[in-house]
Amino acid sequence: MRSELLRFDDWTNPVPPVEREVVSMTEETDAKLPPLLFVPGLGHGAWAFAEHWMPAAAARGFAAYALTPRPGGDLRAQAHDVVQVAASLPRQTVLVGHGAGALVVAYAMGRYPARAAVLAAPVMDGWPALGAALRVNPLGTLPALFGGRLRLHRKQLFGPDMPGERADEIIARLDARPRRELVTHGPAPRPAGNPPVLVVGSPDDRVVPRTSLDRTAARYGGAPLLFPGMGHELLLEAAWAEPIAAILDWLGKELET
Template identity: 30%
Template structure:
């Protein structure tokens, strides 16, 4: 049970609304970051996590959607477009910020947000407070946390709450990102060097060119790019989301013994951080076929053609999860 919840009690009764009945989501998105509620919840450990939630209309039993971000991001990356889009479709939608990211706290004296296991345990605590099994939608390093969520690697691990579905968007593969980084360095060494420098020095906080190259397609409008770069700055991580050395020592992740829910693995054709080979590795890990989306970069939830990613995700939910 979640303790000290500083937002309305988790109640996930929602109503359906077909996509063609939506109001103009593009119009909604312009004011989203100011209008969506940012609340918080206190974990049993005492650490407070940032929670952004839009409750769906009452009267239906659609599963809730829970969104999980990656490195250098926080709940804000879902607030601008995906949360209002899926809420308009009738879903109860929630995004959380991992420890030390966005407005989430970190344990006193801790130099990083935790391990992928501790983040998975936090996720289990969040999900245990939900009225229904959620569809977990994860991105980048958040995808690796989601993959860790569905496996038990240590003797003291308890079984975590079940999921209704799992979507891995531009996810770090189960072996980590060393394979992708090595392939990029071999095929396009200058790009590989710029990306490595960008992550080490956080150059994307200072340079719009670096920000676009790392996360977005080349046709991202300058005004939108400047707005997102400002959000990267204002919502900057208090500490690294994980300690990379300890992360690599716990990889590759094993395959889950049994996973009853449908799994969707999505990649972007213009992703410079997770390449197609990395996406295919993740899909093979779960015995599924990858879905590669054209003309999108790593941050497909914010990119110029974000709507095409949202529509394909919604289509999978309606056809593969709700009818399963």
């Protein structure tokens, strides 16, 4: 993995400024704990974390923030936004990314020395995810190959315990338009400061194959923490409380070291 604290592009082709949408939950939090910055995945906004995981983190004393990806922003611009928001927070920040947002976090870690990072159901290599989407939902996936909207269905995103009506409500809020760079990007840079990194996912995820979870976790020196029976949407699943509780428990142990 390569380090990218300074890049020539930053001087010759700076990322355009944008008004960022950041949702925060900071009341009655412990000032000694690092803030958490949640980065949503493809088609999601800050609302996806504000549903469950942000309140759960705030209840454990963590100041919680979530950043909505800039419209039409490429990977470099999205990572830039994460770095800028993290650097503006009062303490060294924990970065938490879901899906393609985990890829953004991986790139941001090359520029920002995070306190720790969590990659949830990470889409780090778009080719396996694309192959899985074509197998499970070919008609909904093909338009996205030509710049259209990725039309998802509940079997791709949720486990069998998720109520159908609730799953459809969430899917209706998604506006997933994949960029080509999800499959053409280079390797993520080496994290600045060597933070601890936790990879969480499900062996039953129909977006991210188990082999991808293993490969990503090994890249950061560990093994994935798995939640069988859940789908890709760990943060919105019926059993959403299990992954965030485990993440916060892991983070508590890391902060003690």
